[in-house]
Amino acid sequence: MEGNESTINEAGNIDAGDKTGCLDIHSSNDDNPNDKSLGEESDIVPVVGMKFKDENEIFEFYKNYAYRVGFPVRKRNSKKGDDGVLRYVTFTCSREGHRISASSSSLKPRPTIQTGCKARLAASSEICGTWRINSVHLEHNHKISPSKSRLYRCNRQISxxxxxxxxxxxxxxxxxxxxxxxxxxxxxxxxxxxxxxIDKVRQLKLGEGDTIALQAYFSKMQTSSPGFYFSIDLDEEARLRNVFWADNRCRQAYKEFGDVVTFDTTYLTNNYDIPFTFFVGVNHHGQSILLGCGLVSNEDAMTFVWLFKTLLECMHDQAPNGIITDQDRAIQNAIEIVFPNTKHRWCLWYILKKLPEKIGNHNHKGSILSAVHGLVYDTQTCEEFEQGWNKMLEDYKLQEHGWLTGLYNERSRWVPCFLKTSFWAGMSTTQRSESMNAFFDGYVHSKTSLKQFVEQYERALRSKVEKEFHADFKSFSQMVPCVTRYEMEKQFQSVYTISKFKEFQEEFTGKVYCEVLSAQDSYLHTIYEVREDIIFNGGMKKKIFKVLFRRDECEFECSCHLFEFRGIICKHAISVLIRNDVALLPEKYILKRWRRDVNRPYTRVPINYDGWISTPEQVRYDQLCLAFTKLADLVAHDEERCQGIMDWIDLQTIDLSKRQNP
CATH class of the missing domain: 1.10.10 (Arc Repressor Mutant, subunit A)
Known part of the structure; x- marks a missing residue:
């Protein structure tokens, strides 16, 4: 799929070559800034003695410096002279100071940007009217990042x-x-x-396109976007049948977040004329992230086999560990053929949505619905569910109900207690359908042509990437205060993204509703019985959980299996850990997936969506790729030199890996 020319092979796939490009960034500096003209842009670093026409020019200069370095600024102090004219100003990093709030003891504190940073610049006016920098402090007590600059409030402006x-x-x-x-x-x-x-918005009026335009669009994308992948499936008469595509960012993101994916075919087939399918994962903020998508001619097993095999080819034969779909039999058959070792789960939301219709006009319909919901959400063990289900069928004379019988036979695909011991990245029962529907709504309409659909899809995808970039920025620049003084809470505060730390913090504060009732010791472990008071709709019920704890290894396992399912430690286990004076948890309980301090390669992939401005990191990545490509062209014919360069790359890789993971 990635060669130097675009061709259609016998299988109906289009092969096209990768091309790379780079963006040059030029900056200048000067050893003698005071010799420059007032406020000249080449004065990059503030220095005592620099002079400007007025205080506004100083502020713009400091803002430009901060933008290049990567921190936000604000005006802190100003002072007028006896004549009422402004004489002194101080500009600081916006992370200066500490937030003092009456709600500091809240169990759900708000994130704050303030860290007590001392970086600042002070200036005063001289007799001649010019302004002079009197003092400068450049050191920050927090991380700085030029790639985040455009998101700080002081830089967000509409030109x-x-x-x-x-x-x-x-x-x-x-x-x-x-x-x-x-x-x-x-x-x-x-x-x-x-x-x-623009408070009032209107919808786009879209025309029609055709498959030739779609092919042209893909060819253009593969030329301008390195690593862009697409495959077109043609029938015997060379007519378009199925299409799959994924840009390089999606492909690289799949390496990190492709362990659990959802596959949906219902969005456009239910609402529009275009049969759009997509593969979705969950990123480190818990946001839906698109991993690949396609257009299909029909929804039979053969079509899905082609689509899944194409996904494998695109993702270098890395099959997902888990996949979530609806109850479609054709999809299930295709998964068993292409992903034989992948756990297959049905979306619970769709099943419960169908339940009232399938029960029909039964005299005890309300009681049956309530019983099913109770069995789904309240049973902790498989045996408990099976006993309760059979009792429900017997109580309401439903033993011959075909739909319920079929559901029970496939209970391992949809009942939570059968699935909670496997990792599903915290994907909720409704996230798969609702989040992606909201993502594409407003971009696609019933009369959208294929060509226009792909163009609108790209704009929607750019919006999604922007939201992820904002979440990265928020986790970089802000911190949710701890609500307790336990070191364990601080441990997760320092490494998790804001959204995932909030999830952990909710469990941590939720321990106030838990009480350890008893403990049974054995030679290898202790089993604790923990009661939780669950409050709902003004009422309260009590539920018992069992936590197995191995003190020597500091290992635990709760009967709710929240950590196994979502990767977040539950309140029941936290209660037991604190009871046993555990201050800090082993690294295995801090998932790399949820960390904010991890370098994620897919974020460095250059983005070619219309209107996207590459970050400095993406530009440097692109420049390095281009430089190594040129180097490879020069030395590939020389075995000795090639081996020498490979050895040097290996040494650099080992050295840099040690520095990043000491």
Whole structure:
């Protein structure tokens, strides 16, 4: 699929070559800044003695410096002279100070950006009217990142050009979140800012396209986007039958988040004329992340076998550990053929949605629905579910109900107590359908042509990447305060993304509803009985959980299996750990998947979506790839030199890996 030319092979797949490009960034510096003109842009680093026309020019200079370095700024203090004219100003890093709040003892504290940073710049006016920098402190007590600069409030501004574009688009009926941002704009506004500027939005009026335009679009993407993959399935008469595609960012993200995927075919087939399918994972913030998608001609097993095999080819034969789908038999058969070792789970939301219809007008319909929900959500063991199910069938004379019988026979695919011992990345029963529907709504309409669909899909994907970038920025620049003084809470606060730390913190504070009732000791472990008071709809019920704890290894296992299922430690285990004076947990209970301090290769992949401005890290990555490609062309014919360079790369890789993972 990745060669130097585009060809259609016998299987109907299109092969196209990869090409790379890079963006040059130039900066300048000077050893004698005071010799420059006032406020000249080449003065990159603030130095005592630098002079400017007025305080506004100083602030803009400091903002530009902060933008290059990667921290937010604000005006901290100003002082006027006896004549009422401004004489002194102080600009600081926005992370200066500490937030003091009456709600500091809240069990759900809000994230704060403030870390007590001392970085600042102070200046005063001179008799001649010019302004001079009197003091500068450049050191920060937090991480800085140029790639995050555009998201800080002080840099989020809507340029005149952007405003004009939004106004024109609004008149044309284009929603603000679909507008293309100019590539040349250095500081851009976020989607929320555009929405605030254009309060009233309208939908796009889309025309029709054809399969030739679709092929042309894919060819263009594979030329401009290194690693872009697509495959087209043609029938015997060379007519378009099925399509699959994934850009390089999706492919690299699959390496990290492709262990558990959801596969959905219902979105566009239910609402539009386009049979759109997609593979979705969950990233380190718990957000849905697109891993690949396709257009299919029908929904039979042969089609899904082709689609799944194409996914494997695209993802270098890495099959998911778990896959979530609806109850479609054709999908199930295809999974058994292509992914024989993958755990297959049905979406519980769809099953419970069908339940009222399948029960029909039974005299005890309400009681049956309540009983099924209780069995689904309250039973902790498989035996408990099976006994309760059989009793329900007997009580309501449902032993001959065909649909319920079929559900029971496949109980290992949908009942939580049969699935909770496997890792499902915390995917909820409704996340698979609801999140992706909300993602594509507003971008695609019933009259959308294939070509326009792909273009709209790219704009929607850009919006999704932007939301992930914002979540990364939030976890980088903010911190949710701890609500206790336990070291265990601080341990997770320091390494988890904000969304995942909040999940852990909710379990941690939830221990106040738990009480350890008893403990049974054995030679190898202790089994604790923990009672939880579960509050719901103004009422409360009590539930018993069992936690097995091995003190020597500091290992635990709770009957709720929240850690195995979601990767988050449950309140019951936390109660037992604190009872046993465990201060810090072993590294195996801190999942790399949820950490914010991990370098994730897929985020460095250059993005070629319309309007996306690459981060400095993505630009450097692209430049390195291009440089190594040129080097490979020069030495590939020389075995001795080639081996020498490979040895040097191995040494550099080992050294850098040690530095990043000491």
């Amino acid at each position: 005149a050009r952007t405003k004009r574009r939004l106004e024109i688009n609004d008149t044309a009926g284009i929603q603000s979140h679909k507008s293309k941002a100019g590539r040349s704009e250095k500081k851009v506004c976020v989607e929320k800012d555009s929405g605030n500027f």
